[in-house]
Amino acid sequence: MANKVGKTQLIQEIAKDTDMSQAAVEKVLNSFVGNVTSNLKGGSNVTITGFGTFRATKTKERMGVNPQTGAKIKIPASIRVSFSAGQTLKNDVNGR
DSSP states (O other): OOOOOOHHHHHHHHHHHHTOOHHHHHHHHHHHHHHHHHHHHTTOOEEETTTEEEEEEEEOOEEEEOTTTOOEEEEOOEEEEEEEEOHHHHHHHTTO
16 A cells, blocks of 8 residues: 555546546546645535545644654644545445
């Protein structure tokens, strides 16, 4: 399970599956990523039924420890993006 599929390979596979040009698939994929990003920035979750939900949650500023030096460091507040797999995706991955 250590194999990695990059954007280029994903574009090639989708183009083959859909009989679309790689340029068209890349445009669609870039649009998808851009729309998910802008919706998360705007405070909305993005749900694709059966696939999953992208969420952006705010984290508070907190103290941490540098594992190499043991020094305390301040970790600033930020927005964390998470993905929760939908039931159909979970079932497909698990062969159910």
